[in-house]
Amino acid sequence: MTLVQTNPIITDDEPPVSLWRDAWHRLKRNKLAIFGLCVIVVLAFAAVFGPYLTPFDFLSQDLDARNQAPSLLHLFGTDDLGRDVFSRVVYGTRTAFLVAVVVTAIALAIGTTLGAIAGFFGDPYDRVIMWLTDMTMSVPNLLLVVVINASLKNPIAKWMEAQYMATLNPFYRETIWIDFFLVFGSMALISWPPYARLVRAQVLSIRSRPYITAAMALGLPNRIIMMRYVVPNALGPLIVSVSAGLGTAMVLESAFSFLGVGVNPPTPSWGNMISDGLRVWQHYPHLLAAPAFVLGLASVAFSFLGDGLNDALNPRGSK
Amino acid sequence: MTAQNKQERLLDVKGLTVEIDGRRGPAVVVDGIDLYVGKGETLGVVGESGCGKSLTMLSLMRLLPNKIKVTKGTAEFNGRDLQTMSNRELRKVRGGDIGFVFQDPMTSLNPVMKVGDQLCEPLIYHRKMSKADARKRAVELLRLVGIPGPEERLDAYPHELSGGMRQRVMIAIGLACDPKLLIADEPTTALDVTIQAQIVDLVKDLRNKLGMSVVWITHDLALIAGLADRVVVLYAGTVVEDAPVDDLYANPSHPYTRGLLASIPTLSDAPAARLSSIGGTPPEPGRRPAGCPFAPRCPLAMDICLREVPKLEPISSEGRHRAACFAVNTALKAA
Numbered sequence: 001m002t003l004v005q006t007n008p009i010i011t012d013d014e015p016p017v018s019l020w021r022d023a024w025h026r027l028k029r030n031k032l033a034i035f036g037l038c039v040i041v042v043l044a045f046a047a048v049f050g051p052y053l054t055p056f057d058f059l060s061q062d063l064d065a066r067n068q069a070p071s072l073l074h075l076f077g078t079d080d081l082g083r084d085v086f087s088r089v090v091y092g093t094r095t096a097f098l099v100a101v102v103v104t105a106i107a108l109a110i111g112t113t114l115g116a117i118a119g120f121f122g123d124p125y126d127r128v129i130m131w132l133t134d135m136t137m138s139v140p141n142l143l144l145v146v147v148i149n150a151s152l153k154n155p156i157a158k159w160m161e162a163q164y165m166a167t168l169n170p171f172y173r174e175t176i177w178i179d180f181f182l183v184f185g186s187m188a189l190i191s192w193p194p195y196a197r198l199v200r201a202q203v204l205s206i207r208s209r210p211y212i213t214a215a216m217a218l219g220l221p222n223r224i225i226m227m228r229y230v231v232p233n234a235l236g237p238l239i240v241s242v243s244a245g246l247g248t249a250m251v252l253e254s255a256f257s258f259l260g261v262g263v264n265p266p267t268p269s270w271g272n273m274i275s276d277g278l279r280v281w282q283h284y285p286h287l288l289a290a291p292a293f294v295l296g297l298a299s300v301a302f303s304f305l306g307d308g309l310n311d312a313l314n315p316r317g318s319k
Numbered sequence: 320m321t322a323q324n325k326q327e328r329l330l331d332v333k334g335l336t337v338e339i340d341g342r343r344g345p346a347v348v349v350d351g352i353d354l355y356v357g358k359g360e361t362l363g364v365v366g367e368s369g370c371g372k373s374l375t376m377l378s379l380m381r382l383l384p385n386k387i388k389v390t391k392g393t394a395e396f397n398g399r400d401l402q403t404m405s406n407r408e409l410r411k412v413r414g415g416d417i418g419f420v421f422q423d424p425m426t427s428l429n430p431v432m433k434v435g436d437q438l439c440e441p442l443i444y445h446r447k448m449s450k451a452d453a454r455k456r457a458v459e460l461l462r463l464v465g466i467p468g469p470e471e472r473l474d475a476y477p478h479e480l481s482g483g484m485r486q487r488v489m490i491a492i493g494l495a496c497d498p499k500l501l502i503a504d505e506p507t508t509a510l511d512v513t514i515q516a517q518i519v520d521l522v523k524d525l526r527n528k529l530g531m532s533v534v535w536i537t538h539d540l541a542l543i544a545g546l547a548d549r550v551v552v553l554y555a556g557t558v559v560e561d562a563p564v565d566d567l568y569a570n571p572s573h574p575y576t577r578g579l580l581a582s583i584p585t586l587s588d589a590p591a592a593r594l595s596s597i598g599g600t601p602p603e604p605g606r607r608p609a610g611c612p613f614a615p616r617c618p619l620a621m622d623i624c625l626r627e628v629p630k631l632e633p634i635s636s637e638g639r640h641r642a643a644c645f646a647v648n649t650a651l652k653a654a
């Protein structure tokens with residue numbers, strides 16, 4: 001038997017150890033993605049620990065120091081009640097991450113479940129689920145949210161008040177829960193369809209790929225085929241869209257706040273700070289600039305990371 | 320008794336019928352195929368593109384995609400019907416007793432899994448090997464199929480290998496658990512001629528070493544001349560001729576087989592002789608003629624061919640050469 005040695009293979013400088021470590025190697029080479037990752041890590045740190053580290057409380061007012069321009073003492077200046085804007089932006093980071101993570105998690109759970117059922121079991125599930133998806137997507141987002149808020153906010157507030165009267169439990173006095181419930185709920189309600197479509201398309205296309213048939217021809221059990229052949233191939237696009245989705249959720253919360261249906265003051269969110277800042281930006285531009293800048297930074301960071309992950313998780317793609 | 324009955328059959332397919340649930344109702348793609356493979360035998364399966372070669376092999380292992388179903392027939396492997404055995408038993412046969420090499424090396428490997436892992440998976444699952452042992456065996460297998468530097472290749476992703484290398488990896492995966500039968504579905508179509516020849520040599524070599532049976536699917540009669548013991552010619556989902564390889568080349572009987580052989584260029588042929596390749600195209604599934612499926616393209620077609628379907632009948636004294644053609648059978652009876 002004579003065998004000619006054909007095309008030598010191209011190997012990476014370091015021998016790859018696993019798909020994930022390999023992806024990490026590729027991600028490290030992408031400067032924008034690493035920039036995005038750094039920004040996200042810093043913001044996440046601020047979200048978790050920031051409120052304990054800032055020099056001022058985000059609520060404490062100093063009426064002698066209202067509307068101050070940025071200074072060493074107040075890095076981002078102060079607002080019309082003399083509250084430290086830096087501390088408020090930092091606390092807003094917590095709100096932003098809370099909204100983004102919870103909303104994306106809910107949307108992802110709904111979307112993945114429905115999408116996988118539709119893709120895997122086909123009709124009639126597929127038909128019903130896709131109809132639901134199209135319906136949800138065809139309703140204008142903001143309209144839906146405004147309607148939900150308008151119809152649910154008062155009844156819930158009344159119910160909470162009644163509970164407080166009955167139990168005197170201070171928990172029912174925290175209107176912040178109503179905000180979060182409505183904001184999370186309505187945002188998740190409009191955010192799941194893209195995940196459902198993505199997962200359905202992934203499952204459908206992967207299921208009919210030749211390498212799945214080949215894996216079945218090896219007599220591997222469905223469990224292994226799902227975990228090692230279907231899921232890793234579906235994961236890339238999903239991770240990418242989750243990363244982008246987190247950024248989108250933050251922007252969406254701001255849009256809601258602007259319409260008065262987001263997280264309400266006094267709890268700081270970038271959205272309600274921007275919407276407050278917009279009223280006075282001719283006189284005190286820092287009140288708009290600070291939260292808007294951080295929001296923009298976060299949104300850009302998530303999309304850079306998403307793009308980087310897309311390339312990194314796809315070993316077939318050109319580098 | 321004839322020789323064919325004495326030889327023990329490893330795979331014995333009877334009346335296998337496969338239908339596609341299309342928009343225009345069900346269409347028969349594989350139409351009552353009978354074929355067998357003896358122990359240690361290499362069977363060539365030949366036919367034009369679309370005649371149902373791949374679907375036949377996939378249906379044996381119950382690997383058909385949605386909407387394509389086996390409606391009739393049995394496929395016995397070592398005396399047990401693959402069509403009715405439990406999923407659990409079938410999984411042991413798949414990959415364990417029957418190795419499969421797929422048509423397209425570019426898409427039949429999992430793109431996000433290293434080739435070493437893909438090679439180890441069946442070893443760990445069927446042979447209950449430890450990860451370390453499986454890797455050792457994987458290196459052996461890659462060496463066996465002629466991949467240079469097998470240790471490094473274990474950690475390569477499929478896209479890092481050339482087409483020929485990937486095809487070798489696929490063969491290595493098919494061979495991983497020492498199958499009794501290797502089904503290779505046009506394993507060389509995507510490759511250039513030199514590499515084709517290498518892969519054929521390789522399989523020949525491995526077959527002799529390991530003593531397994533091989534089913535080699537191709538639409539290239541010349542390629543399997545030196546490899547197969549016996550050849551089955553498929554046309555439009557039916558077997559039209561079945562003969563020992565030498566017989567087939569010396570004495571092709573079915574007009575379709577003759578057409579196929581005539582379209583193989585040989586060195587001695589005058590240029591004019593090569594042009595007798597078959598005109599027209601095979602019928603699409605669901606639009607097959609009532610009588611002999613080859614009738615619309617057949618130079619010898621008679622009245623009966625349009626009305627009745629010819630049966631696969633012995634045409635030589637030992638009964639090992641069979642053909643499904645009225646013209647051939649009439650000529651035999653007349654003689």
Ligand SMILES: Nc1ncnc2c1ncn2[C@@H]1O[C@H](COP(=O)(O)OP(=O)(O)OP(=O)(O)O)[C@@H](O)[C@H]1O
Nearest residue numbers: 339348367368369370371372373374375384538604
């Ligand atoms: N998934 C499918 N859906 C619908 N029709 C199919 C499908 N797969 C194959 N067919 C049809 O079934 C017939 C037989 O296909 P098959 O793949 O078995 O042919 P083949 O002999 O392997 O051809 P090739 O040499 O091109 O591989 C073809 O007419 C093809 O169009």
Ligand code: SF4
Nearest residue numbers: 611614617624644645
């Ligand atoms: S049966 Fe008739 S049509 Fe069919 S191959 Fe023979 S001669 Fe031709």
Ligand SMILES: [Mg+2]
Nearest residue numbers: 372373422504
């Ligand atoms: Mg084929």
